[in-house]
Amino acid sequence: MIQVAGRPVSPDSVMDFGRIERLIIQQMHDSAEWFSYFSINELRFEVNMRKTIMESANEMNTSQVTFTIFEEARCNPAYWTLTNTGGFLLRPDVEPSDAILDIYGNSSLYAFECATAIIIIYYQAILKSIGQSQFNAFFQNIYLYSWHTDPDLELQILYSDQFLPGDVVYFNNPDFHPDTPWYRGENAVVLSDGTFFGHGFGIMTAEEMIEFLNSQRFPGSVQPAYLDTLITRISPTTLQKLLSLQSGRNVYKQLKGVIHHNLCSISSIQYQFYLNIY
Structure with missing residues (x-):
């Protein structure tokens, strides 16, 4: 259900939106979740952000960035300082927008795990939505490590069996093989056609994601x-x-604060748990 300025909004009333935007609005309207906005511009901004998140995920899929563990992370030293924990710290002499765009523009120089990939996708989607000048004003101290974000990029974590295009979901593999702990799960962006993008996996259906993760379980797993x-x-x-x-x-x-847990492919709620206990 969608509400703008206290009034319900139907998909038929927002015909000036594009095809992908209307698909998102239709799914929001059909959802049991309540989406409330002060203005139509707020609704438009969120829908556009979801679209740009999917675009950024697709661009990462076609790039040459690779999946790796924190110990083997790589970045372009012209824009980032690689920390001894596998994080990427923005250099003080470069613009934040240029550094984020370089991950896509010089993608062969970068390697990171899938939670970090989601945050990079978020930053690029925001950059596309508000432009370089405003992005640089907001995000001057970017540090990329797992689910860590700038104070001006807060995340919402919830549980629901209904997800929307642009949401990030988690494929959990609790019985992952100890020799390949990075297959403990996969963070994935929901795309508009019902498939999912996961860094290191590419674009797959849910069944394909689960089938691959099942192949990475320890012997005798139930x-x-x-x-x-x-x-x-x-x-x-x-x-x-x-x-x-x-x-x-x-x-x-x-x-x-940053929790350097050194565990690849953890969920956002797992990272939040670490923040709460340390």
């Missing part, structure tokens, strides 16, 4: 891989802030 009900999104608060361009550029931003 717990098959499955698509979890966990959903991760850019939070509504972040979307509102980005839409209104309320940048924290001229005010002090307290940077978030």
